[in-house]
Amino acid sequence: MTDARTLGEMTPALRALRLLAAEYSHLPAPFVHLSPVDAARLELSLHDVDLTSDTFAVFEVWREALGIAPDSVIFRVQGNGRTRVLRAEGTFGGVEVALTAYADAPAADTTAVGGAA
Template sequence: MNALTVEELATPLRALRLLATDFTHLPAPTIRVTDIFPSRLELSFHGDADDLGGFAAFETWRQALRVEPDAVEFAVQSGGRTHVLSAYAGFAGASVRLVAYGPGAQAPTGAEVA
């Protein structure tokens, strides 16, 4: 059992409070603070096959937090069906992880396999 207190999560919570004040005009992310990484604030963005909004929101936040484009990592999940972008930024003493999930290339069906 983890013995951390809420006070020990103050750094990412403070960063969240400042982000909510300074960047009210940006797209709302899914927010995660966890005792596993007590100095990290995670902002995630999700898109689906009809909506690339997760990637667009990620890009807006990346620019706002001044993360260089070459600091963004790309990964593939679910057999290529999901693309993932991730990057880290420092903000108000916290490590802010930006992550976006969106549609990747559609896996071929049995009829399309040569």
Template structure:
């Protein structure tokens, strides 16, 4: 991988600044900017799906573009969606504890 500079991360940082200015009253979320994906900003909601839904609506992400998965290792449900925002890919992720752990299927020989 070539050596990146902070300039290479400027686009997601600008997008984060816009989010803070445009949506100051929305719930705080975890934010990730990575040099591995310099054109991406990740917002992670660990406080349940209500926070995810608030952000999804504010960002205008269509409900049909949201994917749902369950983690088998831990009883956690995950919602994910992405949208182009301010010239970057914004990834919105929501985590919620599952009330019913996923049952693992065991193959019978």
């Protein structure tokens, strides 16, 4: 933790964000979080990207672009089973990067076994 006090002290994370914008401007935009508490960390999150894209597929594209290993991905469910979450961490442009994707869980199948009503 670096506990930056000025915008200039956040240069490592800002530089990594600039590299992302230059290299991957064609990818769907994630939410970006930078904090002066840790100037060497960049957090990217994807929230139901749009109605035509699978948020987890977009997560995979970003994970590959960032060079984060597939085996570092963690899956969990939150919100009483209503939200699926993928999370992975790695390094890009000299800073720690956390990539998180949130997607609605599919509705539970309520069809009775054997087609009985």
